[in-house]
Amino acid sequence: MPEIKTVNPATEEVLNTYTVMSEAEATQAVEATHEAFKEWRKLSHAERAPYLKKIAEKLRENKENLSELMTREVGKLYKDGLTEVELCAQIFEYTAENGPEMLEDEERKHAGGKKRGVVTYQPIGVIYQIQPWNFPLYQPVRVLAANLMTGNGCVLKHAEICTGSGLRLKEICEEAGLPKDLFNVIIIDHDTSDKLIAHKLVRGVTMTGSDKAGSHIGAEAAKNLKKSVLELGSNDAYLVLEDADIETAVKFSTMGRLYNNGQTCVSAKRFIVTEKNYDAFVSAYVDAMKEIPMGDPMDEDTKLGPLSSQGQFETVRDQVKESVEKGAKILCGGEVPDRTGAYYPATVLSEVTPGMPAYDDEIFGPVAAVIRAKDDEDAMRIANDSRYGLGGGIFCTDEEHALKLARDEFDTGMVRINNFGAADPNMPFGGVKNSGYGREHGGFGMKEFVNAKSIFLSS
Incomplete structure (x- = not known):
């Protein structure tokens, strides 16, 4: 057998x-x-x-x-x-x-x-x-x-x-x-x-x-x-809107992209940032991702372990490579470490556009795609420009505004506002599209x- x-x-x-x-x-x-x-x-x-x-x-x-x-x-x-x-x-x-x-x-x-x-x-x-x-x-x-x-x-x-x-x-x-x-x-x-x-x-x-x-x-x-x-x-979008608190956005965007070594269906994967906050968010976010220690998953101090298998490592590596070949820019990470194991570093890509794996597909690993939006309305449009619809997130200090967007416009089964999490026994879990x-x-x-x-x- x-x-x-x-x-x-x-x-x-x-x-x-x-x-x-x-x-x-x-x-x-x-x-x-x-x-x-x-x-x-x-x-x-x-x-x-x-x-x-x-x-x-x-x-x-x-x-x-x-x-x-x-x-x-x-x-x-x-x-x-x-x-x-x-x-x-x-x-x-x-x-x-x-x-x-x-x-x-x-x-x-x-x-x-x-x-x-x-x-x-x-x-x-x-x-x-x-x-x-x-x-x-x-x-x-x-x-x-x-x-x-x-x-x-x-x-x-x-x-x-x-x-x-x-x-x-x-x-x-x-x-x-x-x-x-x-x-x-x-x-x-x-x-x-x-x-x-x-x-x-x-x-x-x-x-x-x-x-x-x-x-x-x-x-x-x-x-x-x-x-x-x-x-x-899914390729869940997290929106950094006009009045977002950048510190909160960076904290939960880092957590949301790297939780479970980036291998979560409801991970934050696409970060859609309005023009007003783009430079400040990207600078702070890249700094935070650069600080993530990668190592032995049994070690309490490790924040990023290996991907689940060599096959998964190769898939993520190739998705990043194809996105870069099509015009994406690597702001940090992207370099395969010379070590035993299926390790891939915390990576941030910018200049991500339709037609790239980082925009269209799900990268099941610690790779973030940052996308620039003109304003809140444009950010919502980009978020919904996906064949997926599992989860998503909104960073916005006006919680009522965020709630209205989440309820009425976000075309997903779940939305997080100013936080990140994977599942809760008391809340329905699932998606659309x-x-x-x-x-x-x-x-x-x-x-x-x-x-x-x-x-x-x-x-």
């Missing part, structure tokens, strides 16, 4: 080798999850909640070894791994505490208000999730927690490079008492994955990744009449894969 290897991107050390499953083995995993689901669905939402709380407890108990595993597999800063584990625990707790009320039956009137109706949110079966490597625990957890509360089972195909993290998450869930096989992790190739989407026991498909991959997964799901939720890439469809978190994810069943009573 074919094998895959996990490799430490900081040291190039081979960590582990895993055997790829056959189609028959993967199908058996789906069938086992379906059998576990048939019993799990019999529990009430309130009866499921303690299982989720216990998983949160187990995650916290294992936070150090989980964080180190993620660092070794994908180069994530160890301290960021600790934050990720805590977020996962909070998601399980939020779901346990709020799910029973959010999913409880609703009484409604029908037939002119004379008769009763009941809307009940019922589980549908096995949810197949395909997840990327940038948040090895958080990505599967945000689907898993919601669907366990709903009453569904989950099968996970994780990114190859963080296979160990996926398998460890399954172990922790079962150590916490989750019924065996209710959550299964499979190691398969793309052809087998497509066949699983078509399997009659798979009732829903969710995927996080690139828009190219999402287009394929969404098409396969649609062809087989399966509902899908897609959270895809080529950034996908559907929502997770904030209770929305719990209703993505349910049967909203109408029951009409005669009295």
Whole structure:
């Protein structure tokens, strides 16, 4: 059977080798999850909640070894791994505490208000999730927690490079008492994955990744009449408007571009700065990016670790090279360091225009594109000039003005005002346009894969 290897991107050390499953083995995993689901669905939402709380407890108990595993597999800063584990625990707790009320039956009137109706949110079966490597625990957890509360089972195909993290998450869930096989992790190739989407026991498909991959997964799901939720890439724009506080803008623009080594779908990637603030912002921002120490991701003082793999390093390097060939200017970084590991420095590009990867595409690494705008209106126009629409940000001291722009004009699923952050259990997460469809978190994810069943009573 074919094998895959996990490799430490900081040291190039081979960590582990895993055997790829056959189609028959993967199908058996789906069938086992379906059998576990048939019993799990019999529990009430309130009866499921303690299982989720216990998983949160187990995650916290294992936070150090989980964080180190993620660092070794994908180069994530160890301290960021600790934050990720805590977020996962909070998601399980939020779901346990709020799910029973959010999913409880609703009484409604029908037939002119004379008769009763009941809307009940019922589980549908096995949810197949395909997840990327940038948040090895958080990505599967945000689907898993919601669907366990709903009453569904989950099968996970994780990114190859963080296979160990996926398998460890399954172990922790079962150590916490989750019924065996209710959550299964499979190691398969793309052809087998497509066949699983078509399997009659798979009732829903969710995927996080690139828009190219999402287009394929969404098409396969649609062809087989399966509902899908897609959270895809983006090149999020952060606007530095006329009355922005430059110090605040620089602080959160640096954080927003470098968080998770620049490998976050909602990273700040394009910085659109009005003419009034352009020189001041660029000068301060370049100075801040130059000061970022790059090094061992296990070191507390490191602020920028390696990219997740050699392949990811080459992609980022080539995107920068192509952008420069088309006229972009490197203001800092851009030089590949002479060292072992998939390290790429904090980089700022200016003179970025349409037709360049830095303008049109998602650079999944620590590369910022600075774009000059005439004024606030022009900045908003440039921000929306993208095939993506996941997140974005606005730096503006007039919060009401920023709120109006965010609500009425920013064509994205999420907007940050004078701050940066990745996700919050109580707020919906997802995008529009080529950034996908559907929502997770904030209770929305719990209703993505349910049967909203109408029951009409005669009295």
